[in-house]
Amino acid sequence: MRHGDRRSLTGRGATAPRPTIKDIAARCGVHPSTVSRALSPAMKHLVAADVAERIQAEANALGYRLNMAAKGLRTGRSGLIGVLAPDIADPGFPPVLSGLAEHLNAEGYATIVVDVGTGGSQQDLVDSLIARGVDGLVLATVRLHDDVVAHSVGASTPVVLVNRVDAAGELPSAASDDAAGMRLAVDHLVALGHRRIGHVAGPQEISTGARRRAGFEASIADSGLSLGDAPIEAATAYTRAAGREAGLRLLGRKARPTAIVAANDLLALGVYDALAASGLTCPADVSVVGHNDMPFVDLVSPPLTTVRIAQREMGATAARLLLARIRSPDAANEHVVLQPELIIRASTARPRS
Amino acid sequence: MRHGDRRSLTGRGATAPRPTIKDIAARCGVHPSTVSRALSPAMKHLVAADVAERIQAEANALGYRLNMAAKGLRTGRSGLIGVLAPDIADPGFPPVLSGLAEHLNAEGYATIVVDVGTGGSQQDLVDSLIARGVDGLVLATVRLHDDVVAHSVGASTPVVLVNRVDAAGELPSAASDDAAGMRLAVDHLVALGHRRIGHVAGPQEISTGARRRAGFEASIADSGLSLGDAPIEAATAYTRAAGREAGLRLLGRKARPTAIVAANDLLALGVYDALAASGLTCPADVSVVGHNDMPFVDLVSPPLTTVRIAQREMGATAARLLLARIRSPDAANEHVVLQPELIIRASTARPRS
């Protein structure tokens, strides 16, 4: 189908209204419902081949486009999926979104992404998405104990979580194995000879923050190290600035750690800032490990050793879970946990002896 | 308005259908149209205060949400804006999107973003957005000579361009002043003493690629340098890999340039790769300048000197242009050009004497 043979936008003059199935019906001398059938792949078999062809031709000539709002009103399904994103400018999120959209588009759904930063409360945004008739919701923003979760459980619109989970595990989710990621990081540092390893934790009301912290503590204990030699400072947000603050606090401790594992890459970059501010160098004085492997951390100085999480796959999985929920709303809760991978670069080295 | 006092999602049981104005009307003993009026801020003044209040209360109690599809079908306006993005994972785009969405949300519009990478042809995506009834379109993907532009001119759905322009300037646009940006870059290098300055150009079918190249040539000429000493290699795409290839070609020239200005930051990072592969160091052997100032280029090694473009403002401007177009479709074409700024970091230095 070439583009030239339909007049999509132009050609009808700037003011002509969009053609409807009625217009096509009139020109073909058939009833609108016949046009509807001919133009619907699923119902096309119910109409005579020659008639269907004539209708199709006329539709193309007119540049006809199905009105999804009308269809949605009639069928009760909009083909829209709402996505609540933490902050679209956060470099960590786009890959997830990309995996999500790709999967959803393939099934005929369009995604409408709302940045939580710019709007009102999370619940209001969810409500406005519901008002738009979304067939499902993907939340990438929930806190461990979050009102939206309570409101979403058993709701008529299916909801899945991505990148984060709720404390009670009441909603289906696709997330990375945070504990495994921290184990990878800690084991790597221990193998290098580090014995005093600090942690810049993420916000504790967010599952990644809490679980990575817990994973850190468990790994330290399992390595036979004392938790007393594993100081933790929690950052107030997943930002470079908050990482710097927490990093500074960690470096100010009496027994300065020889390595720091951060709950994510942004925090790790903040730790770089703290190191610079303290006149220390990485990895000579302090080794640093991040989490997520966001774009370009291989280019910073020094290139960041980090735990790579499967972001695109996480998005694709969330899409799959949501689609399953839409088809059978009462299916059991599935929590998909994706395995991370340690990417060793130049920010980690043996401690000074 | 607290969240507790409405039951939005839960509380009606998982299977109950969403309440409609009819339900509210029945419970309040009024006609549906009265409910419609009471719930519409613009029409509320037409209904008695006490009745309006009762209706509002009942709506809250029921967790009623306006059905936008139905409203849109009736009014012909969906409150949806379609955005065609080049690649959501490209770190340059999110700030634009963020500025766009913020502005649009404030006016009650939701944005539906489609990644051109994952779908079919650009025109098909536009058509599907039109089928969804979008009130306007923002294209961040057009090439200089692009069919979509021809199809969009005089179309019934307003279209604006962001970050890019079409060759004939037929559509309203918000973009950075590419020529001014290149002048900033070239002047800076000339002031440092460079006399052989190369350019890694972007794809020439894209306005930024073509205009930055033209701006580069003009600046070189105006600086009194010979174009013979200003070799240019065009990259095939705005990617780090393409930048590396083009950079390698530039560095392979007989008279190697002492400085390279890249058409964007991703290409500049590719030039870093090319330098590393050639055993050269930046800025000692070759200075590098990027364009866009995308997130974290201040952290790469060496921190990148680059031309900062006003991305959020670009998005906000595009939103403004689109809203203006929606209100008066026949307004004159406006091309807003935003001024860039040179951010000097450590990738540029005096040439070796």
Add this chain to the structure above:
DNA sequence: CTGAAAGCGCTAACAC
């Protein structure tokens, strides 16, 4: 195989 009729939820004339 095709036509007729009804209605999804909402708004906007137009009455009273």
Add this chain to the structure above:
DNA sequence: GTGTTAGCGCTTTCAG
């Protein structure tokens, strides 16, 4: 101020 009526564009029984 409020009710009545009609219809946006589409799908889907139900007849024939």
